Amino acid sequence: MEKRYYTFRRFLRGLLGSPVYKIPLDAGFGCPxxxxxxxxxxxxxxLNRAFSPFAGDRTAVSEQLRAFKAARRPGERYIAYFQAYTNTYAPLETLRGLYEEALSDPDVVGLAVATRPDCVPDSVLELLQGYTGRWMVWVEYGLQSSNNETLKRINRGHDFAAFLDAVGRTKGRGIYVGAHVILGxxxxxxxxxxxxxxxxxxxxxDGVKLHHLQVFKGTALAAEWSEGRVGVLTVDEYVSVACDFIESLSPQTVILRLVGDVTDEALLLAPRWGVSKAQVIGAIDxxxxxxxxxxxxxxxEMCETKGRR
Ligand code: SF4
Structure with missing residues (x-):
């Protein structure tokens, strides 16, 4: 049954005609x-290793791609997803080498680069723009919230204006732009x-990834949580606010993800919902x-409210 929101699967089907799978990569970047x-x-x-499946994998990008594909069906097509840490945080020639190592794989039809909005000089955007004629290219900016007070509280190190600036400089280059948001x-x-x-x-x-707030061992958030200064959402609360968010989002925006991942349950302190990701998505549906x-x-409804202000 067609979903009540614009899924990444539907977007890919419209653009490329068949399913395409993301291969998460750790190219060894750091974070400013x-x-x-x-x-x-x-x-x-x-805690990158808690949500990036290959975080800490120090094998070559091409080797990570090969290892992932070995467990998949022949003939499948992929997006090379530079996921761990800040994937534009290196000299231009280093970036070029890493991205092109991935793009040289004949099964790779797209590139997705996760990064911070304050770490994308125009030279990097020009490099990525150069790939758009042949491959689908996404840049995914970590935003988490548009509220500057929240961004300060979670120590993002940039404000909402930095995000708007990055999106503005990325648009018009044939690059799809995504944003990561955390609810709760x-x-x-x-x-x-x-x-x-x-x-x-x-x-x-063009797209938004939704995550629920998760508390991982050893993080600053874990200390706040254990002292009772921060809480997490129950699964019912998350389903409710995720639906509110979806209802408030433009129908043209692709929903790239509906709920956060965890690669190793042992790293997760809270929330321990005891349900699968598929069950959460089913509950949202x-x-x-x-x-x-x-x-x-x-x-x-939002426009009417604004009009009355
Ligand atoms: S920007 Fe924040 S979330 Fe991203 S790698 Fe750095 S510390 Fe982690």
Whole structure:
């Protein structure tokens, strides 16, 4: 049955005609929010090896691609997804070598690069633009929230204006732009989440990845959580706010992900929902069905509210 929101699968089917799978890669990048360039300590929630399946894999990019494909069916097509850490944080020639190592794989039809909005000089965007004639190219910017107070609280090391600047410089180059958002961040209300959806609608992004706030061992967030200063959403609360968010998002925006991943349950302190990712997605589908709503349903209501202000 057709989903009540614009899935990445539907987007890919429309563009490429058949399913395409993302291969997550760790190309050995660092992060400017950890080494003092943008900040120190990193984002309070961040533990890359907990959400990047190959984080810490120090084999060559081509080897990581080969290893992933070995377990798949022949003839499948892939997007090389530079996922771990900040995947534009290196000299231009290093980036070129790594991206082109992935693109030289004949089964790779696309490139996705996850990065920070304050780490994309125009020279990097020009490099990526050069690939768009032959491959589908996405840049996924970590945003997490449009609320600057929240960004400070989670130690992002950039503000919302930096995100808008990066999106503005990326658009018009044939590059698809994604944004990563976390629902349930410390101090955020439902109204904050809806403001983020609203801000994304006018930002020009093509896709959004939704995650729930997860507390991983050893992070700054873990310390706040264990002291009772931060809470996490129950699965029912997450399903409810994810539906609110989807209803507030433009129907033209592709939903690249609906819920966060965890690669190793042993690293996760909270939430321990005890349900699979597929069950959470099923619950979101069921809740939208129960409400009789879909992606963008709230937009007219939001416009009317604005008009009354
Ligand atoms: S989430 Fe991204 S930007 Fe933040 S510390 Fe981790 S790698 Fe760096």
């Amino acid at each position: 929010n950890r080494d003092g360039t943008a900040g120190v300590g990193g984002c309070t929630f961040c 961040l410390p101090g955020e209300t439902r109204a904050d989440l809806l403001r983020t959806a609203e801000a994304l609608n006018t930002s020009g992004v 069921a809740e939208l069905g129960r409400r009789g709503t879909r992606q963008g349903s709230r937009l007219s």
